[in-house]
Amino acid sequence: MATAAPAKDPLLEATLRQLADIAMPQPVSMMPQTWAWTVLGCVILLLIAFACWRWYRRWEANRYRREALADLKKIEGRLAASATRGEALVALPVLLKRTALVLWPRETIAGLHGTGWTGFLDAHSGGPVFPIASARFFEEAEYRGSAALCAVPEPEARTYVAAARHWIEAHHVRA
Numbered sequence: 286m287a288t289a290a291p292a293k294d295p296l297l298e299a300t301l302r303q304l305a306d307i308a309m310p311q312p313v314s315m316m317p318q319t320w321a322w323t324v325l326g327c328v329i330l331l332l333i334a335f336a337c338w339r340w341y342r343r344w345e346a347n348r349y350r351r352e353a354l355a356d357l358k359k360i361e362g363r364l365a366a367s368a369t370r371g372e373a374l375v376a377l378p379v380l381l382k383r384t385a386l387v388l389w390p391r392e393t394i395a396g397l398h399g400t401g402w403t404g405f406l407d408a409h410s411g412g413p414v415f416p417i418a419s420a421r422f423f424e425e426a427e428y429r430g431s432a433a434l435c436a437v438p439e440p441e442a443r444t445y446v447a448a449a450r451h452w453i454e455a456h457h458v459r460a
Contacts, residue, residue, distance in 0.1 A: 349387040371431030378426045399424045410456045419448040
């Protein structure tokens with residue numbers, strides 16, 4: 286025997302027809318709701334742009350250092366052979382003077398020689414950079430020829446290059 290379905294309640298059917306789906310809220314916007322957040326965002330973007338601009342200016346201002354260090358690396362490569370050591374050692378004080386001429390006026394730098402030159406190098410590096418032997422080399426190198434400088438032992442020549450590298454990396458300009 287088959288069971289009969291129960292009778293439907295008309296009141297229940299009318300109530301079910303009036304039901305609607307759940308209303309979902311609109312997605313939350315990620316845009317700032319007040320003008321203060323917009324201003325803060327703009328200020329942060331300007332600060333980031335300013336920091337990038339300053340970094341680029343400093344990087345460009347130190348281009349001469351990078352070029353001098355690249356030239357110094359070439360000079361250092363010529364120290365191993367005694368035949369080219371003299372030419373490399375002659376080029377070392379020239380490189381330092383060329384580097385100094387980028388920042389200071391020619392009238393200040395061009396006339397410096399001997400102890401005046403090494404004094405200038407020490408004064409603009411924050412302290413004595415050159416050991417006494419290296420200072421003597423930089424004072425006298427322009428008066429000695431490349432043939433005389435070929436006799437300089439390689440370890441001693443490398444100390445001169447190290448002193449020059451230290452000055453190129455560490456010198457500063459007082460504003």
